[in-house]
Amino acid sequence: MxxxxxxxxxxxxxxxxxxxxxxxxxxxxxxxxxxxxxxxxxxxxxxxxxxxxxxxxxxxxxxxxxxxxxxxxxxxxxxxxxxxxxxxxxxxxxxxxxxxxxxxxxxxxxxxxxxxxxxxxxxxxxxxxxxEKHLHPYHFERMVGTSRGIQEVIAVARKVARSEATTVLIQGESGTGKDLLAKAIHYEGARAEEPFMEIACTAMPETLLESELFGHERGAFTDAKTQKKGLFEVAQGGTVFLDEIGDMSAGLQAKLLRVLEERSFRRVGGTKDITVDVRVIAATNRDLRQAVESGAFRKDLYYRLQVVTITIPPLRDRREDIPLLARHFLGYFSREFKKRLPRLSPEAERLLVQYDWPGNVRELRNVIERSMILEDAGELLPAHLPPEIAPLSASPAIEAWKFQLPKTGVIMEEVEREFVRQALELTQGNQTRAARLLGLTRDELRYRVKKFGLGNRTEENGGGDFQP
Missing domain, CATH: 3.40.50.2300 (Response regulator)
Incomplete structure (x- = not known):
């Protein structure tokens, strides 16, 4: 131009x-x-x-x-x-x-x-x-994983990046990393020195989305006090990433189709055709083929978008990548929080791998961030994981102390009595501290002291007698 x-x-x-x-x-x-x-x-x-x-x-x-x-x-x-x-x-x-x-x-x-x-x-x-590229180094190396599924995704994306004009459709569940892949395609490609502009098609009303994409002329609508360029104009020579394109309205689908076919558009309220040279990368968590069949998405736009289609597999379909991703995020958050890099315990790793991750990589990242905040012993344990992942995970104290059940079995009442006795012994008969050790209220402990005949001990440091 x-x-x-x-x-x-x-x-x-x-x-x-x-x-x-x-x-x-x-x-x-x-x-x-x-x-x-x-x-x-x-x-x-x-x-x-x-x-x-x-x-x-x-x-x-x-x-x-x-x-x-x-x-x-x-x-x-x-x-x-x-x-x-x-x-x-x-x-x-x-x-x-x-x-x-x-x-x-x-x-x-x-x-x-x-x-x-x-x-x-x-x-x-x-x-x-x-x-900006240095501050946001989006490269294929950030797509962590050795599974066949993710390696195939990266191989196709590398080829696409070398092509300047190819339109790309990225499919995958929410949280799989569609935006990260789109940025890697841009920054690893021939358009890397030009702008990368992105927008979520679900985030705003149709009229506002139209103005954001195509710009508007002064006076085009009530609040249009000045002329504004849209993302397609601003991204001249670069890439426009349309996230969740499956939610775009029919009217905007028609305008987008014109951009893909004719490389031109008009601002809202404008009469002048504006020519652009941009690569379009679209992403969706919906089945666009099914949306086409139901009439919710234009067939001609669908075929224009899917010149190359890349489908990112959900995390549950590449479980071998979960430990790698977990350690990657542990490293990231240890630097972020200025903490020593913790070890991922075998039991915590097993729980992470067996969980189905409905929120995919984004959910795993959030879980590791939470765990890094709670962890303070140099090891990430099941107790640091949220209950939906480790519903029966024990406390760090229990992790450190293993009870071996005898083959002949035990009488639970005798085990409970022994725990109460040891708690009283460890605290020298201090009722409040003993109850805290056992995770009981003071009244619950008093009940057990009476039940197990341990009430002949007197509580020190408080002068209270365990006898009711």
Whole structure:
């Protein structure tokens, strides 16, 4: 797409000569004779670069510059000024102008300065995107697992990443990592230096989702006080990730189909076609084929989306990956919480592997985070797991003390009596502490003391007698 330039000068001949010269250089050029007209153009559809005369009939050039930078900070501005106004031009550069061109314009110098300004803008954008990529390193290596299912997913995704334009449909239950896979495809691919924009199609009403995706013109609806670019425009050259696309309304499905077929769309309330070059990655936890058969999803859009379909298996179908994922999250949260990396006990590992994980990897991550908060002994035990995973898990104290049942069996009343006796002995007859050791209330302990004939001991440190 050719860079778009806006020439702002009240002299018709200068505007015409600049338009002709720049158009020959391969640029898309428009012009305005007034400051207000230039600002209106920026509000409607910001250009890549503005050539701005400091002397305009309606507004001061510096005033126009300030408003341009408020409306669209990334637009490059070149100031055109007479030699006598060089001081003002320098002031304009302090306000954000890239450079200034003295009048009369040297067209050879003009071509070089415009090219340099555009290259500087592109470089700044790339640095920003690379910085974001460094902060969010989404790569296939983050897809933890050695199971055949997940390795097949990664193999297909790597091939897709090398293709710039292929549309991808990612299927899988909630929590399987569809968003992580979409980001890995983007950041491992040829579009990695361009924007990655994502949106959940279930998160907002239809009209708001339409505005977020395609943008809107000023006055398109009651609250549309300014023109706004949508995700497809902002993601130019990059990727748009549509999460839970199966919940998209029929009207928006039609607009999305046009983007995929014609690579163009119109903002809400707009009449101008906007051409875009983006890769679309869609994800769903629904069976889209069934939705097509029921009429809830467009058949033509379905076939457009499923150029390549990747299905991420649920965690219960790749149980061999659960210990790897658990240790991965243990490492992550030990760094996050600045704690020593705990050992995963064999019994806790067994419980994690046998659990069905309806929330998949997201649920496992949350469970490990919870366990890391509770763990304080250097080992993750069943007692640190939530009850739905370890409903009968014992306390850490019981884990450390193993009771071996004799082959001849036991009389439970005798076992209970012995526990009460030992608790009283350990606490030197202190009723409150003994009850706490046994997980009983004071009254429950007093009942057992009387029942087992242990009431001839006197409670110390409180002077109370165990006899009722």
């Amino acid at each position: 050719a860079p778009r330039l806006l020439v702002v000068d009240d002299e018709r001949l200068i505007r015409w000569s600049l338009e002709q010269t720049l158009a020959k250089g391969g640029y898309e050029v428009s012009s305005a004779s007034l400051g207000e007209a230039a600002l209106a153009a920026v509000r409607e559809d910001p250009p890549d670069l503005i050539l701005l005369d400091l002397k305009l009939p309606d507004l001061d050039g510096l005033q126009v510059l300030r408003q341009v930078k408020e409306l669209s900070p990334h637009v490059q501005v070149l100031i055109m000024t007479a030699y006598a106004d060089v001081g003002t031009a320098v002031e304009a550069m302090k306000l954000g102008a890239y450079d200034y061109l003295p009048k009369p314009i040297d067209f050879e110098n003009l071509a070089v300065t415009v090219r340099n300004a555009l290259e500087a803008s592109q470089l700044r954008q790339k640095v920003r995107l690379l910085s």
